[in-house]
Amino acid sequence: MRIDYLTLFPKMFEGVLNQSILKRAREKALLTTQTINFRDYANNKHHQVDDYPFGGGQGMVLKPEPIFNAMRDLDTNEQTRVILMTPQGRRFDQQCAESLAKAEHIVFICGHYEGYDERIRTHLVTDEISVGDFVLTGGELPAMVMTDAIVRLLPDVLGNQVSHEDDSFSSGLLEYPQYTRPRVFEGHTVPDVLLSGNHANIEKWRREQSLKRTLEKRPDLLESYPLTKEDKKIVDSHKRALKKD
Structure with missing residues (x-):
């Protein structure tokens, strides 16, 4: 370019x-x-x-x-x-x-x-x-x-070609929470699912967290986002939880 x-x-x-x-x-x-x-x-x-x-x-x-x-x-x-x-x-x-x-x-x-x-x-x-x-x-x-x-979106600019794909806004949703070592820091721990080695559960957790974070911080993004039936269940459930809080 x-x-x-x-x-x-x-x-x-x-x-x-x-x-x-x-x-x-x-x-x-x-x-x-x-x-x-x-x-x-x-x-x-x-x-x-x-x-x-x-x-x-x-x-x-x-x-x-x-x-x-x-x-x-x-x-x-x-x-x-x-x-x-x-x-x-x-x-x-x-x-x-x-x-x-x-x-x-x-x-x-x-x-x-x-x-x-x-x-x-x-x-x-x-x-x-x-x-x-x-x-x-x-x-x-x-x-x-x-x-x-x-x-940063150009091919080969980033070390990992797919590094930007999980960024906030790239998928239409905000990015899920990220953690690294140490596992426990000042009494705060990493969610167990991320340490489970079960990639299907990890991806499911990340999807849920992205939807919840987007709902909380940028609900306007969900207005045009193509939610699946499972996505809608997660969003509706979290909406009810937020109202209770």
């Missing part, structure tokens, strides 16, 4: 891209990245990339010329996903990450002002995405978050 970042602050990406999983992906040549300072593409002597909005209003608007000029320098094609980080976009989630992980080339446009000239949105962008209903100074941090979520 190749990812290009159009940004006014290229150095913000250095720490994230040179650590942990992303560093490993780059070392394996599974990921190539490039940060482009689109101020270099401004066509005025002061390298101005923003201006006042036509019609008046608060703040400054990102000019179209620097972004269009920078995009022309990139080797894009019809399959390139050009992502505009904007609060007006669709909410980023695991399904979105899985979709983007299939792309060979992604471009993040990271703005840093009140808004974008609409021509950027309508003539360059394939995806408008938001990481949440809150305001950040710019699009760099959301682009980094999305990069981490996307790249």
Whole structure:
């Protein structure tokens, strides 16, 4: 995968891209990245990339010329996903990450002002995405978050190819509780079923715990999740237990 970042602050990406999983992906040549300072593409002597909005209003608007000029320098094609980080976009989630992980080339446009000239949105962008209903100074941090979520899904990036499949949201449910050594810690013990060696019972327990945890913490996820008859029994039973508590 190749990812290009159009940004006014290229150095913000250095720490994230040179650590942990992303560093490993780059070392394996599974990921190539490039940060482009689109101020270099401004066509005025002061390298101005923003201006006042036509019609008046608060703040400054990102000019179209620097972004269009920078995009022309990139080797894009019809399959390139050009992502505009904007609060007006669709909410980023695991399904979105899985979709983007299939792309060979992604471009993040990271703005840093009140808004974008609409021509950027309508003539360059394939995806408008938001990481949440809150305001950040710019699009760099959301682009980094999305990069981490996307790249870890690429084949051979993680040590175990199926490592991400049990993650929260990957299956549509929250992840079940995890335990490791020691078996007893400060009087708190690991559930016996995990030590039984009975894999069928372990999988059943994990499924029940995922359903219960999702019901307690993110019940909205169950609204669109295809529950089996057995799942519904577990959920209904836990609902009754929660009401008693």
